[in-house]
């Protein structure tokens with residue numbers, strides 16, 4: 001063990017990079033790239049180097065993010081492997097991390113490189129059933145800034161899966177919208193043109209925004225929401241829309257969402273009303289054809305009031321599909337209630353489903369929250385009820401029923417009737 005382990009110094013960069021490089025040549029890969037390692041070293045992140053007769057023979061480097069450090073690499077010169085140097089480097093690296101008050105250390109490394117029992121002996125616990133996923137997005141610098149400017153971002157990858165129930169709507173959107181966009185070549189072979197613009201309509205709280213976000217997440221495209229109220233702050237709404245669409249055109253792929261679109265594209269009345277939206281509607285009509293020319297882009301507009309939209313705005317050629325999103329049926333309500341009551345297998349779902357007819361997902365979310373709050377207060381004994389009765393954590397069937405009784409569904413029978421008429425008059429899919 002005639003080596004010495006010391007802090008990394010500036011002059012070590014070239015030999016350490018060489019060590020990392022030769023380790024990589026042996027087929028040892030890391031989740032951190034060489035460029036990221038160099039960034040950490042030059043950025044003065046914790047690193048230690050083992051030297052033998054003055055020459056570096058091994059190095060361990062970490063990067064600190066908040067209260068956690070990630071071990072990026074332990075690189076060892078080929079002649080020195082299998083002699084305990086890796087463990088020695090790790091111990092020294094940990095010592096520095098602890099001195100910097102970092103107590104949580106993670107190390108992600110390929111299965112074949114688990115350092116034998118070394119990591120377990122060093123006090124690391126292998127997390128069961130963890131898989132490391134990685135995806136590279138080709139987002140060059142300017143596109144990232146552009147996206148920031150537009151208030152856009154990439155959403156979590158599992159939003160689509162988190163839309164509970166609503167199987168009919170999900171299935172329709174999956175087939176008509178997601179699949180042709182995700183597989184444009186196969187769609188083209190059959191003469192299917194992927195949609196470029198769709199409108200989702202339906203009563204408030206049924207999940208239109210949730211679906212729009214779900215589609216972006218499912219496609220892995222960034223999500224840009226155009227908020228008319230924010231665009232109007234820039235002064236002239238028409239000009240702001242034009243400028244937003246010009247910036248959007250520079251993005252490689254994007255889902256653009258406009259909520260409550262009836263506010264910016266209402267039925268135009270002749271003659272144009274002073275202070276009306278005539279000009280803005282016209283502007284949007286002009287912008288859509290340009291937007292439609294690009295591949296890998298989708299405009300999703302949502303509205304509670306499809307009947308108040310300008311008919312020219314919605315015509316085929318501008319909007320490919322007009323998809324109704326209604327209140328959840330029994331199966332969908334079951335799936336949504338199930339989501340909230342997951343911790344309590346004794347909750348009587350069919351009873352909740354029957355008691356929550358006409359409830360939207362938003363109403364169910366609200367009722368579930370009231371029920372959870374009741375269970376919490378009972379547990380603390382602040383509700384005046386003795387906690388003995390029901391001690392299981394989470395809301396019980398009775399809590400849910402009491403909460404449902406307190407909530408008025410947003411959607412009335414009359415709205416459902418109107419929605420039915422809107423489907424007949426407007427739906428297209």
Ligand SMILES: Nc1ncnc2c1ncn2[C@@H]1O[C@H](COP(=O)(O)OP(=O)(O)OP(=O)(O)O)[C@@H](O)[C@H]1O
Nearest residue numbers: 163164166203204205206207208209210336361362
């Ligand atoms: N299928 C679903 N499963 C679980 N939760 C849902 C589902 N759909 C919607 N929600 C929840 O219900 C709430 C309302 O959904 P969302 O905002 O998407 O409705 P919306 O139709 O866009 O409403 P609005 O017309 O008012 O804009 C959100 O908190 C959302 O998380």
Ligand SMILES: [Mg+2]
Nearest residue numbers: 208209259302
């Ligand atoms: Mg919405």
